[in-house]
Amino acid sequence: MGTREDMYGLFASVNKINLTDDQAGQSAEEGTHKKNISTSYDLQARMSRKGILWNWGYHDEQNAKEISTLIPGFLDYDTDGYSEELYFAALREVPFELGDYADKFVLEVGCGLGEGLNFLSRVVDAERMVGLDLSDEAVKRANASLGRTGLSYVQGDAENLPFEDGEVDVLVNIESAHNYPSLEKFLEEVSRVLKPGGYFTHVDLYTTQRHAFLKELQDKELGLEWLLDRDISAQVQAAIHGRLSPEGSFHKALREQRVGAIQRHMAKRVGPEAVGGSFAGYTDSGSTKLLKRMGVLPSQFMPPVDSYRLYVAKKI
Numbered sequence: 028m029g030t031r032e033d034m035y036g037l038f039a040s041v042n043k044i045n046l047t048d049d050q051a052g053q054s055a056e057e058g059t060h061k062k063n064i065s066t067s068y069d070l071q072a073r074m075s076r077k078g079i080l081w082n083w084g085y086h087d088e089q090n091a092k093e094i095s096t097l098i099p100g101f102l103d104y105d106t107d108g109y110s111e112e113l114y115f116a117a118l119r120e121v122p123f124e125l126g127d128y129a130d131k132f133v134l135e136v137g138c139g140l141g142e143g144l145n146f147l148s149r150v151v152d153a154e155r156m157v158g159l160d161l162s163d164e165a166v167k168r169a170n171a172s173l174g175r176t177g178l179s180y181v182q183g184d185a186e187n188l189p190f191e192d193g194e195v196d197v198l199v200n201i202e203s204a205h206n207y208p209s210l211e212k213f214l215e216e217v218s219r220v221l222k223p224g225g226y227f228t229h230v231d232l233y234t235t236q237r238h239a240f241l242k243e244l245q246d247k248e249l250g251l252e253w254l255l256d257r258d259i260s261a262q263v264q265a266a267i268h269g270r271l272s273p274e275g276s277f278h279k280a281l282r283e284q285r286v287g288a289i290q291r292h293m294a295k296r297v298g299p300e301a302v303g304g305s306f307a308g309y310t311d312s313g314s315t316k317l318l319k320r321m322g323v324l325p326s327q328f329m330p331p332v333d334s335y336r337l338y339v340a341k342k343i
Contacts, residue, residue: 037063038325045205045234045330057208061161061184064206068162072140081139082202083232083303083335084109084266085116085259097125098149107276109266114143114201115150116262117228120255120339121197128153131196134220135159136185136213137203141169147199148178159183186212190220200229205237205330211244218250221342227251228339230259232306232332255339260306263335267307271299300328306335 040060071081090112094101102108123131128151135144138158148156158180160166169180183189185200185207198217207213217227233241245253270277277298299309306329311319319326 037067038328041206042327042330044208045237048236060208065161065163068139068160069164072162072164072168075140082110082113082143083263083306084270085113085262086265086269087112087116087262090116090119090262093119094150107270109269109276110143111146112266113230113263114147114199116259117199117201117230117337118147118150118197120257120337121226121228122254123197123226125151128197130154132157132194133197133199134188134190134195135199135201136188136217137161137200137206138165138169138180139203140165141173141180143201144180144199145169145173145178153177157181159185159188161185186216188216188220192219193222193225195220196222196225198225198227200227200231202231204229204231205233210237210240211247214244214249214251217340218342223342225342226339227342228337230335230337232303232329232335234330235333238333238336250343251340252343253338253340255337257337258334259337260335263303264307267303270302271304271307271309277302303332305329306332 037060040063044060084107086109091102091108094108094111094115101111118125131151131153132155133144133147133151133153135147135156135158138144138160139162141158141160144156144158154177156178158166158169160169160180160182161184163182166180166182174180181189185203186209198221200217204210204213221227245251269275272278281298299305
């Protein structure tokens with residue numbers, strides 16, 4: 028984002044979407060919100076180093092062991108593995124064997140820089156894999172660095188997917204839907220583009236209000252049969268603690284960055300919020316509290332997350 032006011036606007040609109048009881052009333056401001064989201068992720072796409080995955084992560088020893096068996100040595104370079112574990116946990120709940128994707132179309136909505144879908148392409152050999160994101164810069168970078176035959180990325184809106192009816196076998200959505208003004212429009216699009224018998228695997232952070240609204244939508248006739256509702260908060264918090272430990276990837280990255288002492292000091296105190304610190308019980312430092320009172324930082328980066336959940340649904 029270009030200005031502090033733009034960033035504050037983004038935080039405010041994300042909080043409003045996830046804390047309001049009037050979920051249907053979001054459409055009036057959705058244009059501004061989507062512009063803020065797109066602009067923000069455009070900037071992150073230009074600034075992020077290669078290999079960055081935009082999620083809070085997941086950790087379970089058995090889950091990690093299975094990945095290491097499928098991809099020997101994958102933890103040896105450039106990753107702590109937590110973000111990949113989240114993708115793997117989501118895909119493993121789809122009732123297809125990993126070897127049964129040869130004729131499948133896998134779509135990820137909200138793919139960011141594309142690293143998560145690229146990881147999944149190493150786990151399953153699908154006929155076609157496409158990542159979609161609202162950020163044009165993220166999509167351009169993903170295609171330039173990761174795109175190849177069978178794996179590509181497109182710019183698009185989660186609430187108006189640029190795909191035909193009944194085209195997709197598996198739709199993946201990882202820690203993205205909390206940014207969507209209309210969760211209902213998104214689920215309608217999921218149902219529209221899935222083939223009958225196709226699967227939707229979805230993980231996201233949920234406030235009390237947003238979760239209650241999802242429950243209402245699950246009772247509507249959207250053409251989806253909900254098969255799994257799992258609270259994975261403990262596994263997500265384990266990943267956050269791993270990243271924020273003194274030897275974890277968060278502090279390792281700070282040590283390796285060529286930035287000044289002031290910037291490093293600020294990032295060390297403010298950065299944990301970006302990787303889910305408050306959800307895992309981390310509290311603001313004294314300097315962060317002071318910066319919030321002074322208005323240098325927004326009073327609330329993220330809405331108060333009640334749970335982190337994994338859902339699987341089947342197109343009827």
